[in-house]
Amino acid sequence: KAGVTQTPRYLIKTRGQQVTLSCSPISGHRSVSWYQQTPGQGLQFLFEYFSETQRNKGNFPGRFSGRQFSNSRSEMNVSTLELGDSALYLCASSGDTMTYNEQFFGPGTRLTVL
Amino acid sequence: DAKTTQPPSMDCAEGRAANLPCNHSTISGNEYVYWYRQIHSQGPQYIIHGLKNNETNEMASLIITEDRKSSTLILPHATLRDTAVYYCIVRAPQEAAGNKLTFGGGTRVLVKP
Numbered sequence: 001k002a003g004v005t006q007t008p009r010y011l012i013k014t015r016g017q018q019v020t021l022s023c024s025p026i027s028g029h030r031s032v033s034w035y036q037q038t039p040g041q042g043l044q045f046l047f048e049y050f051s052e053t054q055r056n057k058g059n060f061p062g063r064f065s066g067r068q069f070s071n072s073r074s075e076m077n078v079s080t081l082e083l084g085d086s087a088l089y090l091c092a093s094s095g096d097t098m099t100y101n102e103q104f105f106g107p108g109t110r111l112t113v114l
Numbered sequence: 115d116a117k118t119t120q121p122p123s124m125d126c127a128e129g130r131a132a133n134l135p136c137n138h139s140t141i142s143g144n145e146y147v148y149w150y151r152q153i154h155s156q157g158p159q160y161i162i163h164g165l166k167n168n169e170t171n172e173m174a175s176l177i178i179t180e181d182r183k184s185s186t187l188i189l190p191h192a193t194l195r196d197t198a199v200y201y202c203i204v205r206a207p208q209e210a211a212g213n214k215l216t217f218g219g220g221t222r223v224l225v226k227p
Contacts, residue, residue: 035217042220043152045216056214092213102160107157
């Protein structure tokens with residue numbers, strides 16, 4: 001079974017631009033979560049999508065948004081980029097068991113904002 | 115989700131057992147203890163989870179105290195490839211909280227030859 005894939009792997013943008021990152025979950029997984037990892041703040045939860053609906057949201061400004069498509073692929077968008085948005089953005093997918101879920105993480109997209 | 119406390123770093127000798135402690139004194143009755151690790155420049159990897167019983171899989175063992183206020187992850191025979199940051203996470207079941215994981219600072223484990 002193929003793992004979680006994220007594209008692109010590396011991205012360089014300048015302040016004020018916007019960026020779209022893509023995540024393809026493991027086949028059959030309907031939950032996709034996004035995380036931001038920085039040296040200062042560590043790993044922080046951005047949002048989770050399940051069956052095309054946002055199920056959970058972290059404490060990030062509205063510049064961070066996401067969506068999920070009917071095939072469970074997900075995109076996240078960051079508008080009006082700031083230097084502090086430079087980070088590793090990780091996507092994780094998981095299945096539908098009721099009580100617990102192992103989450104499978106992708107390799108991440110490393111975003112650099114200049 | 116309950117907060118967890120882990121030592122920031124620890125060293126371990128290759129081939130020896132590594133015991134990683136985690137305190138979660140405010141854990142609720144329906145919250146599980148999860149362990150993930152992140153090897154440098156990779157996404158986190160699930161290791162093991164438990165509710166109140168001790169658990170073992172091919173990667174590690176999880177020992178949860180009877181009062182559930184702390185736990186220990188045991189890597190039975192540490193190898194150099196086990197060098198990573200290990201995260202202890204407490205979270206409610208999916209039907210209550212979805213799949214949000216709240217990561218703390220973790221323990222940076224260095225396995226030395």
